[in-house]
Amino acid sequence: MGHATRCIPIIHELIRHNFEPVIASDGFALQLLQKEFPKLEILELPSYNISYSKNPKKLRLKLLKDTPHLLKTIKKEQKVIADFIESTPISGIISDNRFGVRHNNIPSVFVTHQLQVLSGNTTWLSTRIHQKIISKFNECWVPDYASEKNLSGILGHIEGFNAALTYLGPLSRFEKQQLEIKYELLVVLSGPEPQRTFLEEKLFHELINFKGNICFVKGVIEQEQSISQHKNMSIYNFMTSIELEKAINESEVVLSRSGYTTIMDLAKLEKKAFFIPTPGQFEQEYLSEKLESEGIAPFCNQDEFCLDLLAQLKNYSGLKFKENRLNYKKLFRLFQGE
Structure with a gap:
C-alpha cells in the first residue's frame, strides 16, 4: 500500500x-x-x-x-x-x-x-x-x-x-495544516497479513485505558467505508487520502508501522510518532532503530508494546526535516x- x-x-x-x-x-x-x-x-x-x-x-x-x-x-x-x-x-x-x-x-x-x-x-x-x-x-x-x-x-x-x-x-500525498487537535492518539495500521491483524488485536487490548481520544484506522480496504465508536475510540476500516491527511493533522501523536512511506508522510506533517515495526521486516526494524538513535521517535517490538511505553514520546523531537x-x-x- x-x-x-x-x-x-x-x-x-x-x-x-x-x-x-x-x-x-x-x-x-x-x-x-x-x-x-x-x-x-x-x-x-x-x-x-x-x-x-x-x-x-x-x-x-x-x-x-x-x-x-x-x-x-x-x-x-x-x-x-x-x-x-x-x-x-x-x-x-x-x-x-x-x-x-x-x-x-x-x-x-x-x-x-x-x-x-x-x-x-x-x-x-x-x-x-x-x-x-x-x-x-x-x-x-x-x-x-x-x-x-x-x-x-x-x-x-x-x-x-x-x-x-x-x-x-x-514523497508524500499530504500537506501540513494548522488544525485544532481532535485526537490525542491516531493509530494507523498497514502491511501484510497476518501481522496486521495481530497488531490490531493487541492494540485494541492495550489501549483500552488510554486517557484521551483515539482515532483507529485499521487499514483494511473494502468497498464501503465503515465507522464505529467504542468508548473513546473512533474506528475506521480505511480512510481516503483527504480524510487521513486531516486526521493526522488533527492528531497529537501517531502510532504506526515504520514503513518508509509512513515515515515520509509523518515527516511532511512534522508529527511525533511511536513506531512498531512489522516482525521480520529488516527494513522497518532498521528504520525504527535509526530514528530512535537520532532522538526522533521511539519504537518497540510488537510483542513488547504496552500503554506505558507511549510516555517515552516526551523525550523525542518528532519528525522534522527541511522542506x-x-x-x-x-x-x-x-x-x-x-
Whole structure:
C-alpha cells in the first residue's frame, strides 16, 4: 500500500504537466488508487501475492519458497506491459518496485528507496539482485534527501552503485495544516497479513485505558467505508487520502508501522510518532532503530508494546526535516523525447 500512496503526488504532477497517466497495479493498492483517481485508465497487473509467516523467524525461508512464483509473476508483468504497449502508445513507464513493469523501447524509471536491501546475513545477495534489476531501467528515482541528514540511511545511500540515480526528496500525498487537535492518539495500521491483524488485536487490548481520544484506522480496504465508536475510540476500516491527511493533522501523536512511506508522510506533517515495526521486516526494524538513535521517535517490538511505553514520546523531537521542492518539469523530460 505504501508504494501506491507515495505514487499519488507523482500522478498528480503528471496530470498537472499534461500527461495522461494509466494506473497499473493489483489488489488493495489498485483499489486505493482507483478511489483516488476514478477517471484514469486502469491496467490490472498480476499479483505477487506476498504474505508473511506467522513466525517472523521463518520469513526468509518463506520468501525463498515464494521465489519461483515471484519470477513467474515478473514474466507475466512483462507480457502484460508488452501487450498494452502494442495497443496503446505511451511515452514512459514509472515503476514503483514492480520488477517486470518496464520496456526496452520505452523510457522506464524504477522508484525505490532500497538501493541496499536488508535481509540479515544475506543482505549482500538481496542487494546485488535488487541492484541488477534497477540497472535494467533508464533511471532510478530515490524518494529521499541526497544529504547526510536523510530518512532512509544506508538503504537509500550506498557507494559504488553506478546507476542513473535522482534523489527526489521525500514523497508524500499530504500537506501540513494548522488544525485544532481532535485526537490525542491516531493509530494507523498497514502491511501484510497476518501481522496486521495481530497488531490490531493487541492494540485494541492495550489501549483500552488510554486517557484521551483515539482515532483507529485499521487499514483494511473494502468497498464501503465503515465507522464505529467504542468508548473513546473512533474506528475506521480505511480512510481516503483527504480524510487521513486531516486526521493526522488533527492528531497529537501517531502510532504506526515504520514503513518508509509512513515515515515520509509523518515527516511532511512534522508529527511525533511511536513506531512498531512489522516482525521480520529488516527494513522497518532498521528504520525504527535509526530514528530512535537520532532522538526522533521511539519504537518497540510488537510483542513488547504496552500503554506505558507511549510516555517515552516526551523525550523525542518528532519528525522534522527541511522542506524539499522538486522540479517535476525537469524530472519528466525523460518522457518528452529529444
